[in-house]
Amino acid sequence: MKIVTIPVGLLDTNCYLVYVESSRRLYVIDPGADAPEIVRAARRFDFRRASILLTHAHVDHISAVAEVAAALQVDGVFLAEEDHELYRSPDNALLPYLEAARNLPEAAVFAPNDDFTVIPLPGHTPGGSGFLFRESPALFAGDTIFAGSIGRTDFPGGDFGTIIDSIRNGILTLPDELTIYPGHGSQTTVGAERRSNPYIQ
Template sequence: MNIKTLPVGLIDTNCYFVHLPEKRQLYVIDPGGDAAEIVAVTRSFDFDRVEILLTHAHVDHISAAGEVARALGIDCVRLAAADHPLYASPENALLPWLPAAKNLPPAKEFAPNDDFTVIPLPGHTPGGSGLLFAAGNALFVGDTLFAGSVGRTDLPGGDYHSLMESIHSRLLTLADDLNVYPGHGPATTIGCERATNPYLQD
């Protein structure tokens, strides 16, 4: 499994490319801006099938989804159902910098598959999700957990208690050597965050 990171948009949202060469499968995770760059990187991989996966529906993680989907012939994005209202909301914006995304493809619930497991991570948004690719020892967590920090909960749909419950009961129970790929900033590991993240210390 190959992973490539491309920071995109005004606030450097991490767009990830997960390539499974043996299956000729490519996943584009959180196409938040700079659609042309995302499409160019996508076409650098050798694949037969490509899907867009969203860890959550905030505008900085979905803004390029429409353009990318049209360019690659993708008919929907995969997103937890609890975030579908946010995904479609015209108020899902960070004005004046990021207007609401337009011409988005339909959002559908994650489909069962053998490539990754969906871990519900409510808190930053109601439908925040972790995407665990066990074969690559990789977990994509959106804005739930960062290297040295945790996601904010002061945006619509955020809930601090739910966020901390998600982190403690669903992330910190995982193996220390699991690689964590957040929505912004550098990658980390579960063990590193367990030991050093100031928001997670008793």
């Protein structure tokens, strides 16, 4: 499995390209901005099918969805049902910096898949999700947890108690050596966060 990290947009949102060689499938996780750069990097892979996976629906994680989906002819945009309303909301913006995303294709719920498991991680948003890939174990956790920190819960739909439960019951149950790829900032491991993240001690 090959992983490419592309920080995009004003907030340096991590867009990830995950290429699973055994299935020749490409997953674009959280295309939040800079669609041409994402598409150029994606076309370096010899993929048969491409999909977009969204860890949650905040605007800085979805603004390039329409352009990337069209350019790569993806077979779907997948997002937890609890975030579908936010995905479509005209209020999903960070004005004056980020306007609401436009021309978004329909989002579907996650279908059973041999390449990854979906781990529900509500708290930052109601539909926050993590993707645990099997071929070369890695967790893409969105804005639930960062290296030494956690996602904000002061936005509409956020809840501090819920995000802590998600981390403790959805992430810290995983092996210490598992690499976590967050929505912003550098990668970390389950063990590092278990030992030193001040929010979950």
